[in-house]
Structures are given as C-alpha cells and as structure tokens.
Amino acid sequence: MNDPGSRLTTDVERAVQVLRDGGLVAIPTETVYGLAADARQPAAVARIFTCKQRPADHPLIVHIHRPEQIPDWTLQIPSAARQLAEAFWPGPLTLVLPRRPEVADGVTGGLPTVALRVPAHPLARQLLARFDGGLAAPSANRHGRVSPTTAQHVWSELGDAVDLLLDGGPCRVGIESTIVEFVDGGLRVLRPGAITADDLQRVTGITPSIRTGADVRAPGAMTSHYAPRAxxxxxxxxxxxxxxxxxxxxxxxxxxxxxxxxxxxxxxxxxxxxxxxxxxxxxxxxxxxxxxxxxxxxxxxxxxxxxxxxxxxxxxxxxxxAGLGDGRLFVADASRRPSRD
CATH class of the missing domain: 3.40.50.11030 (Threonylcarbamoyl-AMP synthase, C-terminal domain)
Structure with missing residues (x-):
C-alpha cells in the first residue's frame, strides 16, 4: 500500500472541514483510533459502515466535547450517569442513554438508545471543540478485526478509503472504552474497559452487573471481534x-x-x-x-x-x-487447522 502522504496530518482545521463536507477522518483517542464522521449527516455515517464492512444494526458511539452537550442527544440523564460523567469524562467511558427522536437510526443501530463519550486525547479534544458537534466514531479497522492504536495501523488496513488521518501518536490506554447502560436504577456493563466495575461502584454506590454475552447489541460486542488472521x-x-x-x-x-x-x-x-x-x-x-x-x-x-x-x-x-465472545474462556476442541484466507 502506498504511503499516506498528505492524508496524514495534525491539522485540526483541515479535519474539521473534511468532516463538515461529509468525509471520513481517522482520529486518535486515548483508547484506539476511531473512524469519524459527522453524526448528524446520515450519508457520512453510512460511509463508516461501508468502509468498515460493518453490519448496519451495530450501533456507533457519538463522541462529544463536553458533558453539557449530552442533552443534544438524549431525553433523560439518570443521576448515576451525571456522576459518572463528572468523575470520568474526559476519559474511556461510554454512557448508553435514551436517544432523542432526531438522532439517526444509522448512529443507534435502530435502538432506542444512543452511546455517548467525551474522549481525553488532546488532539481529539481540539477537533471536537472546533467541530462543535457529535462525531460517530467506531474503531478505524475492518469489522471484526484488530483495533488500531497508531495512525499507521489505520492506513495499513483502510488506506485511501479514509479521507484524512489525524496522527496523535500511539494510544495511551490501548483498548476500547467501558460501556455502561442504566436499567431500573442500576448499572450494567456492556463492554469492560479501563474504567472498572470497582471504579463505577466507588463513584455511584451501585454495584454494576456485567452483561457481555452474544445477545448484547453494543459496540465491540460481537462473539468474534478484535481478531487477527491467525x-x-x-x-x-x-x-x-x-x-x-x-x-x-x-x-x-x-x-x-x-x-x-x-x-x-x-x-x-x-x-x-x-x-x-x-x-x-x-x-x-x-x-x-x-x-x-x-x-x-x-x-x-x-x-x-x-x-x-x-x-x-x-x-x-x-x-x-478467539471467537469466544459467548462467554466461554477456553477452546474445547482445537483439532482443526484454520484457513488463512
């Protein structure tokens, strides 16, 4: 694959313009690199799914600059959500909240909820401050494959399908954000991450349940995900x-x-x-x-x-x-050598 050349940049103003024009920009966050589009432009969001070869019913995370933007996307903010946002934003925590009617189905996967996060990476924060809106941004890789933690990883996998790559260096955390939903006054972890269950309990006083089986419809919750060819x-x-x-x-x-x-x-x-x-x-x-x-x-x-x-x-x-996202930990039968196609 050719060198990214002029597509690789640290120019935030250029990235803002590409996003406003409906383009795709790979952005650094503290967790992994994201493939960002304007969450208010359905055509731009559709490009994410095409680029990643991602199922259309798989929801995306909307990245915003500050907690004060939460009401732009949700109808209800539980007190526990406010506590967690105050404690961990900016940071690797995603909150799943009831969506506003105008939030596009392409962003939510048709669910009645929307996933929101305020990232901590300095370049992402500069971008979001200048863009002043929400960016839908799943990990910048083909669906089901290994998430990228450098700009070069993005280019190696997606190449010129991405209009611009913001290079923010290696990701500090390295795995995706913790995802939390709020059900009947309780907390439920849909995807574990750097913000642990103990962290959530310490802030809210609520012991979270963990739900990570194959039936969960949340970013990164497929049975087989984050997989190399090996x-x-x-x-x-x-x-x-x-x-x-x-x-x-x-x-x-x-x-x-x-x-x-x-x-x-x-x-x-x-x-x-x-x-x-x-x-x-x-x-x-x-x-x-x-x-x-x-x-x-x-x-x-x-x-x-x-x-x-x-x-x-x-x-x-x-x-x-390992393809064991249904809750198993070890492979019961490792008798077949896989194809490497």
Whole structure:
C-alpha cells in the first residue's frame, strides 16, 4: 500500500472541514483510533459502515466535547450517569442513554438508545471543540478485526478509503472504552474497559452487573471481534507447551502470547510478550495481535491475565479474538487447522 502522504496530518482545521463536507477522518483517542464522521449527516455515517464492512444494526458511539452537550442527544440523564460523567469524562467511558427522536437510526443501530463519550486525547479534544458537534466514531479497522492504536495501523488496513488521518501518536490506554447502560436504577456493563466495575461502584454506590454475552447489541460486542488472521487459542499457563506441540505436529506455524516467556519454549517459536502490569498489557495487546499476522502465524496460543480489574477487559478482548465472545474462556476442541484466507 502506498504511503499516506498528505492524508496524514495534525491539522485540526483541515479535519474539521473534511468532516463538515461529509468525509471520513481517522482520529486518535486515548483508547484506539476511531473512524469519524459527522453524526448528524446520515450519508457520512453510512460511509463508516461501508468502509468498515460493518453490519448496519451495530450501533456507533457519538463522541462529544463536553458533558453539557449530552442533552443534544438524549431525553433523560439518570443521576448515576451525571456522576459518572463528572468523575470520568474526559476519559474511556461510554454512557448508553435514551436517544432523542432526531438522532439517526444509522448512529443507534435502530435502538432506542444512543452511546455517548467525551474522549481525553488532546488532539481529539481540539477537533471536537472546533467541530462543535457529535462525531460517530467506531474503531478505524475492518469489522471484526484488530483495533488500531497508531495512525499507521489505520492506513495499513483502510488506506485511501479514509479521507484524512489525524496522527496523535500511539494510544495511551490501548483498548476500547467501558460501556455502561442504566436499567431500573442500576448499572450494567456492556463492554469492560479501563474504567472498572470497582471504579463505577466507588463513584455511584451501585454495584454494576456485567452483561457481555452474544445477545448484547453494543459496540465491540460481537462473539468474534478484535481478531487477527491467525487463530487465537486460549489456555492456562501450564497448558502452553502441550498446546503448541499439538498444533506444531499438525504443521501449523505457532507462537505464544503471555506475560512471561515459558520455560523450555522452543527457540523457533516466537514469544510475543504481553507485559507484566495490566496497563502495559492493554497498551500492547492489539499490537501483539497484529504482530502475529506479520510473523505469518497460523496459531497464536495466548494466556489470559487474571480476571480482576483491567484484566477483565483484557480477557474479554482475548475471548472475542478467539471467537469466544459467548462467554466461554477456553477452546474445547482445537483439532482443526484454520484457513488463512
């Protein structure tokens, strides 16, 4: 693919004009890069779905500059939503609220709700301040594939389907925002992220429920998502070497993704370090999944981090990368070598 050339920029004014003209702009956020369009222009929003090859009933997140813009998009703001916005905005938290009638179905996936977020990345904040409206912006990658955390990732995958790329450097958080909805006075997490269930409870005094199964209609909630071309197989740490041996015996090119290099790992098997601290793991996860494809791996054997705090979000992403977003954690039958088409 050619170099992005003049499409790669830090010029906010140019990006604003492209968006007002109905164009698509890849924008940096603290979580991942987003593919942004004016949320009030249905034709521009439709281009997002075409570019990503995304199902039309899959809702988008609307990014706004400040909490005072919430009433432009929703009919009702629960007190818990106000508390969370005050505590975590700008930041990696998305609030799902009842939509106003004029919000386009293309943005909401036809649902009676709209997802709102105030991002924290400085360049995104400059853009939203100048644009002074809402930007619908899912992750800037083909639907179901690995989310981008650099401008180069966006260009490598979407190329000139994007009108402009705002380069804000590597994303600080590295995984998508926590998504929360408000039901019968309670909180429900639809997608875990850097804002944890403990964080939500600390601010609101409400213990959130977690709902991340295949029946959830929320951004990033498909059973298979965030997936490299390599097949991701999840195992406990003590099963890494037998799993690698089994796939190698079938002729697969294998690698391993985990926090610490396994003892007795064969020299010709790539170890993709996930890092030790969960914050580091979040920043590196998607780059490592992309690296598996760059290495030409057929199989990536991965050890999920502990199921606590940010680890819950990392396990969620790895489950979906492995096609296990229905709630399973480990592959029951790893007997087939996948096609790499």
């Amino acid at each position: 097949k991701v197989v999840l195992v406990d740490a003590d099963c890494v070497l037998p799993e690698l041996a089994g796939w190698s015996a079938r002729g697969a090119r294998v690698g391993v993704l985990c926090a610490h290099r396994p003892d007795d790992l064969a020299a010709d098997v790539p170890w993709l370090s996930l890092g030790s601290a969960t914050e580091q793991q979040a920043r590196q996860l998607y780059a490592r999944l992309r690296q598996a494809d760059e290495l030409g791996l057929d199989i990536l054997v991965a050890v999920p981090p502990p199921d606590a705090g940010l680890g819950l979000a990392l396990r969620d992403r790895l489950r979906r990368a």
